[in-house]
Amino acid sequence: MLEIRNLTKRFGRLDVLKGVDLAVRPGRVTAILGPNGAGKTTLIKSILGLTRPDGGQVLLGGETVVGAGARGDAYRARIGYMAQIARYPENLSAAELIAMLVELRRTAGADVAHDVARDESLIERFALAPHLDKPMRALSGGTRQKVNAVLAFLFRPELLILDEPTAGLDPVASSALKDRILAARDEGRTLVLTSHVMSELQELADDVAFLADGRVRFAGPVEELLRATRQPTLERAIAHLLRPSLEVLAA
Numbered sequence: 001m002l003e004i005r006n007l008t009k010r011f012g013r014l015d016v017l018k019g020v021d022l023a024v025r026p027g028r029v030t031a032i033l034g035p036n037g038a039g040k041t042t043l044i045k046s047i048l049g050l051t052r053p054d055g056g057q058v059l060l061g062g063e064t065v066v067g068a069g070a071r072g073d074a075y076r077a078r079i080g081y082m083a084q085i086a087r088y089p090e091n092l093s094a095a096e097l098i099a100m101l102v103e104l105r106r107t108a109g110a111d112v113a114h115d116v117a118r119d120e121s122l123i124e125r126f127a128l129a130p131h132l133d134k135p136m137r138a139l140s141g142g143t144r145q146k147v148n149a150v151l152a153f154l155f156r157p158e159l160l161i162l163d164e165p166t167a168g169l170d171p172v173a174s175s176a177l178k179d180r181i182l183a184a185r186d187e188g189r190t191l192v193l194t195s196h197v198m199s200e201l202q203e204l205a206d207d208v209a210f211l212a213d214g215r216v217r218f219a220g221p222v223e224e225l226l227r228a229t230r231q232p233t234l235e236r237a238i239a240h241l242l243r244p245s246l247e248v249l250a251a
């Protein structure tokens, strides 16, 4: 569904991605893990075309969307994205933002009437209704994060990329979002997410891609990682992978 081939990215003298290969399986939740600064956000932004990689390709549904042979950025309409730090026009309210995004889609020729599922379940469970008409600049960090989540799910995208989606959310909101993530998976959507909260990933992830030193060191189902490292939990398995005497595990 999503395939990353030999992706490279350097910032000045810093080699962040040194040839990342990854095949994300459809209809599953894949967690991208790795220490701070490993390049998870850089990888995500490269998939979305928000960062231009130096080499390699990204394929979506078999079609090259980033790298040599890619044509335009229309593919982005198929992806819902929740950024780690989202920036919005601060004077607009969430309701106006939603209306604007719907209008943009309509102008781009999408069948919006069919597409839009303003996620009432999330709005309700986040208790977001009273905040929808306030300007974004007046919202608390957690409330902005909730709006961010609603926008990511807005058009029922086939692929959802969520960068630390529950960071800053209270336990009620975090549970609601996790339920929504699993529901999206059960609807057959593909999800890629990052988080440093291992217990959360243990709950959500079907597959794991572990990024370190610019490459994917392990990619496969969570159970396989636990088996390969002989550890009982994801947290211990990742700690095991991060030992200084790291042995590269075959994918």
Ligand SMILES: Nc1ncnc2c1ncn2[C@@H]1O[C@H](COP(=O)(O)OP(=O)(O)OP(=O)(O)O)[C@@H](O)[C@H]1O
Binding pocket: 011, 014, 016, 034, 035, 036, 037, 038, 039, 040, 041, 042, 043
């Ligand atoms: N625009 C940029 N210019 C220069 N360096 C950058 C830029 N973006 C990222 N980097 C560097 O690239 C490295 C990878 O950053 P990235 O944000 O992708 O890591 P991450 O794995 O998402 O980290 P974290 O877990 O802390 O969120 C870091 O050393 C970061 O400082």
